[in-house]
Amino acid sequence: MKAINQKQEHTGSYYAATVNEKTDYPELEGARTADICVVGAGFTGVATALTLAERGYSVALIEANRVGWGASGRNGGQLINGIGGLEKIRKKHGEGIADMLWDMKWRGNDIVYDRVEKYGIQCDLKSGFAETALKTKHLGYLEAYAEERERRNFPYPYEIWDKEKTRSMLGTDAYLGSFVCHRDGHLHPLNLCIGEARAAHELGVQIFEQSPVTGIEHGDKPKVKTANGYVEANSVVLAGNAYSLFEPKHLSNLVFPAGSYIIGTEPLSEDVVNEINPMDVAVCDLNEVVDYYRLSADKRMLYGGRCNYSGRDPVSIKASILPRMLKIYPQLKDVRIDFEWGGKIGIVLNRIPAVGRIHNNVYYCQGYSGHGVNATHIMGEIMADAIGGTMEKFDLFADVNHFRIPGSQWLGNQIIALGMLYYRMQDML
Numbered sequence: 001m002k003a004i005n006q007k008q009e010h011t012g013s014y015y016a017a018t019v020n021e022k023t024d025y026p027e028l029e030g031a032r033t034a035d036i037c038v039v040g041a042g043f044t045g046v047a048t049a050l051t052l053a054e055r056g057y058s059v060a061l062i063e064a065n066r067v068g069w070g071a072s073g074r075n076g077g078q079l080i081n082g083i084g085g086l087e088k089i090r091k092k093h094g095e096g097i098a099d100m101l102w103d104m105k106w107r108g109n110d111i112v113y114d115r116v117e118k119y120g121i122q123c124d125l126k127s128g129f130a131e132t133a134l135k136t137k138h139l140g141y142l143e144a145y146a147e148e149r150e151r152r153n154f155p156y157p158y159e160i161w162d163k164e165k166t167r168s169m170l171g172t173d174a175y176l177g178s179f180v181c182h183r184d185g186h187l188h189p190l191n192l193c194i195g196e197a198r199a200a201h202e203l204g205v206q207i208f209e210q211s212p213v214t215g216i217e218h219g220d221k222p223k224v225k226t227a228n229g230y231v232e233a234n235s236v237v238l239a240g241n242a243y244s245l246f247e248p249k250h251l252s253n254l255v256f257p258a259g260s261y262i263i264g265t266e267p268l269s270e271d272v273v274n275e276i277n278p279m280d281v282a283v284c285d286l287n288e289v290v291d292y293y294r295l296s297a298d299k300r301m302l303y304g305g306r307c308n309y310s311g312r313d314p315v316s317i318k319a320s321i322l323p324r325m326l327k328i329y330p331q332l333k334d335v336r337i338d339f340e341w342g343g344k345i346g347i348v349l350n351r352i353p354a355v356g357r358i359h360n361n362v363y364y365c366q367g368y369s370g371h372g373v374n375a376t377h378i379m380g381e382i383m384a385d386a387i388g389g390t391m392e393k394f395d396l397f398a399d400v401n402h403f404r405i406p407g408s409q410w411l412g413n414q415i416i417a418l419g420m421l422y423y424r425m426q427d428m429l
């Protein structure tokens with residue numbers, strides 16, 4: 001089996017330029033043992049390893065590149081409740097699990113807030129997230145969000161902003177209104193991932209970087225192999241998401257890599273900040289293919305969007321994203337662009353994360369369809385629960401039938417591109 005990652009350093013993102021700590025964990029060499037071996041040190045892998053370590057397991061965490069090198073260290077930093085497919089799961093299992101799913105939806109946010117506090121992780125965590133309406137039909141979603149929270153006695157503040165209030169809070173005429181939730185928020189994702197990895201390491205997790213896993217020798221005690229060593233464990237968790245080519249027999253054609261891209265401006269003046277986002281909330285529109293943005297701690301506009309299913313990165317990320325930002329914020333036309341980068345999202349056709357087991361003791365969890373800061377933390381806990389024998393939530397996801405497209409490593413991008421076109425057309429209606 002081929003590893004897609006070959007010992008790369010971080011991409012040239014704003015996040016990589018502003019890390020609290022440049023990680024330098026050793027490469028895996030020789031024979032090691034652990035109760036659990038986790039492959040991939042993005043949020044899924046790190047959250048799983050940290051939860052297991054908190055519960056007393058010995059854990060080895062193997063990363064091909066650097067902690068947070070993949071989507072987890074490159075994303076928009078928007079901490080948004082929910083996980084793909086919960087509504088489909090509720091329909092399948094009935095109202096009896098609706099309360100449990102509601103709690104699950106918020107669990108990732110809870111874990112992030114708790115860990116940032118418990119381990120003193122400096123990741124610029126701020127509450128406040130605005131979902132913005134671009135079309136009349138979106139206004140109905142805002143009402144529905146408020147109604148559900150009201151019905152469930154949601155304990156955190158939330159509000160609907162009408163067009164006028166949205167204009168005064170976001171400095172743009174682009175939106176018809178917005179829904180603001182203060183339990184969602186935003187953060188520096190690479191610093192969160194590195195901070196959680198540091199906490200896991202301090203609890204005894206063996207972390208290996210620059211160590212692409214090349215294969216697994218299955219058995220009662222699977223061996224997870226790299227070029228220069230292996231970890232023998234009772235169980236394995238695969239958390240390579242869109243960057244993984246693991247276990248093609250079981251996992252290929254399930255998760256499709258798609259590109260998403262971000263630009264970072266120079267720090268904005270206080271006047272501009274007060275005009276475009278005085279409350280410092282993260283913003284995401286309600287289209288199927290979203291634009292998302294927020295201010296960094298040093299007041300740069302980090303503006304992202306444009307999912308690319310073709311498999312090819314744009315020739316210029318700046319040329320691709322800048323017009324989108326200027327459409328919303330023409331007042332930023334003269335600001336300098338200091339950063340541009342992209343990363344791979346793992347898309348699942350039905351939007352439900354692909355979760356399961358191979359040979360009983362190799363677990364996998366991947367495919368958050370662009371929504372993952374919160375969802376990966378939920379899944380880390382669900383993986384740890386499953387390893388401990390509590391399968392209830394794991395089974396909800398593992399029971400889902402996923403549609404596979406044979407040969408999709410070649411064809412999939414075309415098919416996804418067609419799906420994408422369909423959603424774009426819906427956005428235009």
Ligand SMILES: Cc1cc2nc3c(=O)[nH]c(=O)nc-3n(C[C@H](O)[C@H](O)[C@H](O)COP(=O)(O)OP(=O)(O)OC[C@H]3O[C@@H](n4cnc5c(N)ncnc54)[C@H](O)[C@@H]3O)c2cc1C
Pocket residue numbers: 003004005039040041042043044045062063064065066067068069070071072073074075076077078079080211212213214239240241242243244245259260261262292304342343344345346366367368369370371372373374375376
């Ligand atoms: C540009 C962009 C913006 C986004 N914005 C947001 C947002 O604002 N909010 C949000 O909630 N979500 C967002 N997402 C999605 C979110 O980032 C992902 O869903 C989440 O980070 C997935 O985490 P993960 O740990 O599963 O995968 P990743 O973070 O991709 O980590 C997988 C890791 O596995 C490693 N790996 C793969 N193969 C091997 C191997 N053979 N051996 C060892 N290691 C291996 C990789 O090197 C990588 O580090 C965004 C994604 C992108 C790309």
